[in-house]
Ligand SMILES: [Ca+2]
């Protein structure tokens with residue numbers, strides 16, 4: 172099992188979390204881990220922000236206008252890495268501009284499939300292997316895979332040499348394990364890419380013709396790799412409509428969702444919401460005895476899971492409730508911190524009722 176998702180205190184603003192989950196095809200399928208500085212707010216595009224879809228004429232290539240945000244339906248920002256290593260061990264620097272503009276090199280590709288991970292992320296190896304398992308389908312849909320590692324197993328910034336060794340250890344080398352291996356520390360602007368999302372593994376699909384981000388796991392949900400070929404085929408962004416607004420967010424949470432600033436809850440029930448895609452709600456409670464956390468919500472509107480975080484490492488979970496019904500429940504002893512995650516399933520965010528029952532109130 173796995174789970175983790177909570178801002179870390181990392182070097183730059185690198186705040187990733189690893190999230191765990193079930194095994195179906197939904198967003199709550201594969202496990203993820205959170206990242207530092209997580210800000211899901213930029214993950215969703217303004218519906219009016221679709222980029223110019225014109226393919227540049229031969230010989231003169233202009234990269235589509237982009238903001239600095241990696242958001243679904245928006246142009247992928249024009250970032251690049253000084254080094255990347257292909258499946259054959261050959262150094263092959265990669266840039267979004269080159270991918271879009273270089274017909275001789277990338278003309279056969281229709282899309283970029285970015286799989287972002289970290290050496291410490293427990294669910295990343297399995298996810299990476301599953302992506303490699305569908306390599307023929309990815310190739311058939313014209314997808315180019317790039318594996319980008321943000322940090323090594325000790326949470327140090329990962330360079331490309333490390334990423335190459337790590338990915339090779341997972342899927343091997345050569346034609347049977349296609350894809351560029353990239354370390355975020357070899358980016359022109361190290362750390363920037365990983366600050367654009369909040370969990371690992373994360374997956375993004377970019378349409379080569381106009382570099383529009385057509386799939387964003389932080390918004391569309393982290394589907395299992397088996398679901399990716401159909402996304403590579405359509406390349407049409409699905410921009411979810413939230414079920415709730417900022418007005419539905421719990422009053423106790425405050426402006427952000429960080430482990431370090433999680434509010435302390437008392438016995439009783441209150442309404443909360445995850446109304447920003449990719450957001451995570453954290454709560455602390457202080458008690459000496461037994462306690463129960465109950466979460467009630469509409470599963471039809473969007474799945475929600477709850478995790479008890481390890482006090483020694485808030486990116487890891489000690490326990491979790493990841494059901495497929497309208498409620499989740501955790502029980503335990505002593506003080507703790509929980510993380511509540513919603514899985515948008517293409518269309519939903521969600522509200523919930525959280526009930527905290529410490530022993531004295533039972
Ligand atoms: Ca919230």
Ligand SMILES: [Ca+2]
Pocket residue numbers: 474475476492493494495496499
């Ligand atoms: Ca659930």
